[in-house]
Amino acid sequence: MDAKRKDIHNSDIPLLCRACEARHQGVCGALSTDQLVSLNKQSTRKRVNSGVELIGETQRTDSYANIISGVVKLTKMMADGRQQIVGLQFAPDFLGRPFRSDSGITADAATEVNICSFPKAMIDRMIKDTPELEHKLLEQTLKELDEARDWMLTLGRKTASEKVASFLSLIATHINPEWESGPLSFELPLTRSDIADFLGLTIETVSRQMTKLRKEGVIVIRNNRMVEVPDLARLVERASA
Amino acid sequence: MDAKRKDIHNSDIPLLCRACEARHQGVCGALSTDQLVSLNKQSTRKRVNSGVELIGETQRTDSYANIISGVVKLTKMMADGRQQIVGLQFAPDFLGRPFRSDSGITADAATEVNICSFPKAMIDRMIKDTPELEHKLLEQTLKELDEARDWMLTLGRKTASEKVASFLSLIATHINPEWESGPLSFELPLTRSDIADFLGLTIETVSRQMTKLRKEGVIVIRNNRMVEVPDLARLVERASA
């Protein structure tokens, strides 16, 4: 048998990458073992607390990152302070904007977040050599575009009640990717204030609609943050999408 | 001098492509002269009337296209009929979704539209050979993502008045790309009903806010569709973005 083995055997793949989701579903899946090794030398794992800004005004960003765990919120703000969350990112999403430095968006850790961060320059160079990497980025960007447009429908045309149900459905289906059927429980990655900014509502309206859903038995609220969904189909129905 | 001349001299570039915006700002800019020639053999120019569906339920789409002129609206619809326009596309935007057939969006001609249409399979093959083409697609997709997120802020956090001003600003800056300063007039590519679906409002509210802007002198309304903007800065101010 050959001394140099194939990918599947993991022989040469950097330790940190072996268990990493980004290698399977994320952008790193486009890279050869050699590229993984050299990228790995320059990459650093970081654990950031909830609330920390990852990309934005203060954080001049000369690096990209993969999300290993946790939830990142993308926010747009108006001059007078009104703000709108324009996207949530989960593992193993790629974090950062290729070819452009600023698009008026800040990215903050919504929960405790673990990222694998690499120098911008290195990725930009790898993109040139590896079309497959650019392909992965295009795929993620298309996915984000679909999600953004889905949410535009939610923001523009749904009632407060439908909005909250849509949000809960979104979280329910993203927080626990390998779920089959039956009851489902999770911790909300966002505060009521964040949820309001995501839905284009006020915190009071969010709160009222949550209690409404609770009283109707669609959800069970444990500790403000812990939510249980006895029947996901019933929740999705309320989101009417 | 060489018999085979460079791109700039246009010698070998297909007639139809020579004056086409898509070759400069659009995706065709990624292609070699040879590729343009072979693509041109398979491509067809089409003129479609306002209201015609370009991509959607009825129109199973095995082709992509470049917009030569006119405005295309991208719409999402809910089961009960509520709908939201999630994007507008202008020349020389690329029309069609790579790698995916359906994303629940329909594309309709909002005005009379001219497109240059090519077989899906041909582009998909060219993408494999020409990383630069995929790069162009990524750039357009990133642009659309930015626009979608900008609009999410509009939908979620702006007042009806700000929304209408935002819409007018958007059209004013896209309909006439080479504009310097001074008054500006244009024909709205959308009906009031479309505008309402774009802004997440009703037609009545759109109409009321338009008259309000008219009475305040921010815009002049000629023939329902014809709008004049004496001072763009003043309009943009109303959009507070």
Next chain:
DNA sequence: CGCCGTGTTGATAATAATCAAACGCAGTGG
């Protein structure tokens, strides 16, 4: 214990939706 951050609940106000009517205009046909 008091305080702060977060979330809920209630009363009232503002905003936009809904319902209803009429307008302007283009096309049609007597």
Next chain:
DNA sequence: CCACTGCGTTTGATTATTATCAACACGGCG
């Protein structure tokens, strides 16, 4: 030529939804 119709739009009156303002509840923590 002039009603007549149909469509997109405007305007008005009223209602519904959500925001705002305000008070309170709960849990953690100095």
